[in-house]
Amino acid sequence: MEQEKGILFVLSGPSGVGKGTVRQAIMEENNIQLHYSISVTTRKPREEEQEGVDYFFKTKQQFEEMIENKELLEWAKYVGNYYGTPVAYVEETLNQGNDVLLEIEVQGALQVKEHFPEAVFIFLMPPSLSELKTRITTRGTEAEHLINNRMTVAKEEIQLMDHYDYVVENDKIQLACDRIRAIVSAEHCRKDRLYEKYKQMLEVE
């Protein structure tokens, strides 16, 4: 029988909602089989971030060469920095029958949808806009004008929710992880993904 392909899960949402924290918490759980696709970025590492774990950190020139050579599944320029997803890792991992998790910006997610319409798109949502502003502010890495810039962008991004399959509220990290784990498990039971397998069963027996 043909090797069943893995499922591509795309976790996205407005800047500051906590995508990175939620993604990290999910990947630390033992009972989930997801392969995390590490993004490439030109932004500076935050204090706790490690090369090859959180991101591959590149110069602007290196990044633009990757675009040129079509090595990226998606990329976006966001608040002055480039972010992108290397395509090779995603395709190889899916072909081996393993699920892949991307954690990317909203612009990038829409690009992925063009190439992988069968992927599962999860929009991470703040409990409220005021809570989102608090989170961006207390992160403390951004100047005031950047915070306002991010809030404007965030509102525009939330309008794009309609292109997603699921909306997960990030009220508490553990609850958000539970919901995402449920989505991963449920997607493996979707009839559209299983119909061929069971049709074969009926034909064989």
Added chain:
Amino acid sequence: MEQEKGILFVLSGPSGVGKGTVRQAIMEENNIQLHYSISVTTRKPREEEQEGVDYFFKTKQQFEEMIENKELLEWAKYVGNYYGTPVAYVEETLNQGNDVLLEIEVQGALQVKEHFPEAVFIFLMPPSLSELKTRITTRGTEAEHLINNRMTVAKEEIQLMDHYDYVVENDKIQLACDRIRAIVSAEHCRKDRLYEKYKQMLEVE
């Protein structure tokens, strides 16, 4: 704000796959908020079955009166017996914002889909056809010709899987319950069910 309606989950699948056992195991779990809609039937109670818990047991005449009075959301005649779902309980519970679980025959499920296209249809699947035959046989309540009859019907029913949203394999009861719990949780995160709520949030803030 308008009261959010509950979600209707329909658990179905071929006779003998273990719908009743799985449904019972789910309803005994504490971490799931489902209201079970008890079916009406004219078949004789099995030894362990209780009136008003597993089914409402009715005479043929009583059942036909319920059909006549349009008190049933769906009904089917199956291997000589009637099975049906009282409509009032389902509608009231959903309107109160609570999720409802139906455990019904495949014919009935297709009727429910006509009235509740937004319901979630879960097809419980045996690991194989030979395993299904073993289960029907060892249940020991059926004569040989009824077993063959049920196997023929089961194969026809599996062909109808295409009308369902999810396929859950009942290899182990606990695993089947875990999958159904994940489906319930994931469905509450589906964008189509949440979009209006979040659009309101953007307008208000």
